[in-house]
Amino acid sequence: MIHPRPQLAEVSRPDWTKDASRNPAMLWLDKNENTDPELSKVVAGVVASLPPETFFTYPEAARLYAKLAAWVGCLPHNLCLAHGSDGVIRSVFEAYVSVGDKVLHPVPTFAMYPVYSKMYGARTVGLEYEASDKGPALPPERIIAAIAKERPRVVCLPNPDSPTGTIIPPDELEAIIAAAGEVGAIILVDEAYHPFHADSVVPLITRHPHLVVARSTGKAWGMAGVRIGYAIASEEVAIALHKVRPMYETGTMAVAVFERMLDHADAMEASVTRLSAGKTLFLDRMEALGLRTLRGGGNFLHVAFGAHAEKVHAALSDLVYYRKDFAEPCLKGFSRFSATTPELFGPVITRIEESVRT
Amino acid sequence: MIHPRPQLAEVSRPDWTKDASRNPAMLWLDKNENTDPELSKVVAGVVASLPPETFFTYPEAARLYAKLAAWVGCLPHNLCLAHGSDGVIRSVFEAYVSVGDKVLHPVPTFAMYPVYSKMYGARTVGLEYEASDKGPALPPERIIAAIAKERPRVVCLPNPDSPTGTIIPPDELEAIIAAAGEVGAIILVDEAYHPFHADSVVPLITRHPHLVVARSTGKAWGMAGVRIGYAIASEEVAIALHKVRPMYETGTMAVAVFERMLDHADAMEASVTRLSAGKTLFLDRMEALGLRTLRGGGNFLHVAFGAHAEKVHAALSDLVYYRKDFAEPCLKGFSRFSATTPELFGPVITRIEESVRT
Incomplete structure (x- = not known):
């Protein structure tokens, strides 16, 4: 063996x-x-409109990068497409985590954070939500204190989190992002549920070059089966994420569907x-x-x-x-x-x- | 930074x-x-027949594993789906290569072998094809000697190779596979061009538990835009490849198209x-x-x-x-x-x- x-x-x-x-x-x-x-009909209509070369050719995504940047409100150089937001998360680990590094994330949270932590040999610092009358609670000051004490390489923070549904308000979230920056950590804010929750930290990428925002098309866009997500980050982080991308970030069919769906925002x-x-x-x-x-x-x-x-x-x-x-x-x-x-x-x-x- | x-x-x-x-x-x-x-019409017809839940749900691939195993002539436990055969190749690196390991591959070959070697910190042993009257030549005995001398962790060998188009005959290929086994290496035989080239080493997986075969649907199947490939290997290697797979090996749309295309072999x-x-x-x-x-x-x-x-x-x-x-x-x-x-x-x-x- x-x-x-x-x-x-x-x-x-x-x-x-x-x-x-x-x-x-x-x-x-x-x-x-x-x-x-209703949304399912729109996606099905888009799939029905795809030209045949969508199926037999390798992807070319520059047009989607330009169009997505305009929709998000950033530059194409701030983006990295991936096989779902899970692909973004994994790329952050691949780009930044070495064996022995610490990764900080809430518990419970998205199932792949602990899996990728093990896979890349990271030591996990898990911050458990406490039960409270208002549901699961994880005070921002606890997160900030843990960042300062543990000095992790990567901080993972879905907002809203899953399965808890909990939200960190914008000011407190920026304080956490700043705290991560102070110890030289990358902070990954997973906005998979955007725009069910309308707040976004995307405008902060210009102030915080160590911030990566992960977005999915599996929730609001109704495209979980299409498997395309994206990272929004400073250009230096986007370059690092592209370094670890596969041969192609995603498939031609996924690129073509998302490009057309952006006309149906x-x-x-x-x-x-x-x-x-x-x-x-x-x-x-x-x-x-x-x-x-x-x-x-x-x-x-x-x-x-x-x-x-x-x-x-x-x-x-x-x-x-x-x-x-x-x-x-x-x-x-x-x-x-x-x-x-x-x-x-x-x-x-x-x-x-x-x-x-x- | x-x-x-x-x-x-x-x-x-x-x-x-x-x-x-x-x-x-x-x-x-x-x-x-x-x-x-002609084939493009068949793929387009399959895409047109997809039910709406293909687009908005996360994948469930067990039926495809069973059907693909029957078509390949192996067990479902010998398979791992991936985002293209490139996904298989990457998973082999992720599962087996640690920083400082050696990876042996021909030169020139598929562009991602040297990229993944760098990405995972491997030292590359490149075996250059020589120019000859019959085109690029890389005698199997040179490969076997290099394996014995360098004791790599992984040997990458597309057959046919690209861009050279060169083929290693079945007996010599099995001798190379055996030589890799003797030094405890994984050997990855990329059969992306199957069945343009009809020979396959798939029947050898039962004798050689360190052999991984990568297959694409981008060439013969006309599905380069669908982005689905697969590994065929011993169950112990398949388990290792599944350990490093993303949240989902591939998307629902890719699973659904490939499952239906198997009816159109x-x-x-x-x-x-x-x-x-x-x-x-x-x-x-x-x-x-x-x-x-x-x-x-x-x-x-x-x-x-x-x-x-x-x-x-x-x-x-x-x-x-x-x-x-x-x-x-x-x-x-x-x-x-x-x-x-x-x-x-x-x-x-x-x-x-x-x-x-x-």
Whole structure:
């Protein structure tokens, strides 16, 4: 047997041969995908319009870089496309993390931070959210103190975070970014849920050359299957991310779909409005039942069914996929649902109301 | 400025903001893509048939693993999907190469071998092809001697190689694979041009657990824009490759297109037959003009225009993209054209014949 790198000894990944396909007759609210049928039609229309060379040629992305820069409000030299925002995160590790470096991230957070930390031989400094009346809490001053004490190489901070949905307000976020700069750390702010949460640190890249913003097209844009995300950063960081990119940052089909979807930013925004309305409706109705909820900033929400949990889970079992519970103390007892439209949420709300009231 | 990992200091990549789009009115024979219009129709038909959830959901690839294993003739546990065969190559480096390891590969070869070697801090042992009457030559005994002497961690060997088109016969290739095993090296045989070149080392994975075969869908399958490739290896190596895979190996759209295209393997094979006929026609007509050619094993060919070069390049300049010349001594004076159909090659042949004869 030829052993892989020693850093991989502790990495384990799911069995790729096990089929986890979902039932198409049920609602898919378990993975924070965008299930808005209206936006889906727009994406399907764009795919149907692709010329044949999209499928058989290697990518050429300069036009997309120019168009995306104009939409984001930066220069093309501030961008690096990747296979999803996960590709951006991985590139940050690849560009900056050496064996023995420290990486600081909240716990719980996006599943790949601890995996990439192990993969690149980094020592993880995990900052646990505390359970509180208002849901998971991680005070910015705790993050700043940990940065000063641990002097990590990379700080990972999704805003909003997942699965907690927690948000760091703009001023406090900039203080954290500045603190990272003071110890020579790269700070990666994952804005995967933009613009469900409208605040963005993108305008700060000119002041903070050690800041990388990761963006996804899997949530608001409804393009999780297209697999294209992007980094926004100072030119010096963008050059480093391009150094570690694969042969091509992403595929021709992904480039072509995203380039055309940028002409439909209004449709993406209308979808965010619809899904946010669905989220508000669902949360209001859960609260009217006396249930505890967490609104959060992502395209998902939490509700604690409490004493009704068993009944509710049984009632929903043939209707909708969602995350039933969490092992982490800060989210214990909460179920998580991805936001969908008011129309699609309707039957889910009705079933929950029926179970809680009987 | 925050410096990236020291290993990246020598890595440089192209400026991503420079547009290198090609003119759609010309023939694209410069990147070894599959320009066969018949196969392109099949891929476009498959894309048109995709259900909407392909675009907005995260991938689930177990069905593709099962179907691909049946087509390849291995078990699903022997496979790892990736963003193109380039993704496979990179994963081999990520899984097995530590800073200071040696990586052995031919020169010239696929552009990313030296880039990934630098990126992962490996010392490169390059084996240069020699110029010969029969084209670039790299005797297997030289490779075997270098493996024994240098004891590399990874041996990279595309078969056929690119840009040389050279082939190593099956018995000699197995001797090289065995030699790599004796020094505890992983050997990566890149079969990107399968089945343009029909021989494959896939049946050897059961005897040689240190062998990884990389396959592309960008050549024979006409899916360069879809960006999906795969590794075939022993289960222990496949597990290591999965350890370093991103969050998802590839996107839902790529999984869905490839899964459906496997039902059209006959169309892929018919395309390979058409393109190979085009390649033979072109080479025969060039040889009839008295020009030197290299047939090679890939979906491309070489021709040396010699004293006619300037005239020929001028005559083709508004008709076709191709690679005019090579800096490497072993291919000096040769131009490279990707194979296309006899029909599409027709006008190119005519122009060359006219320039050479006048």
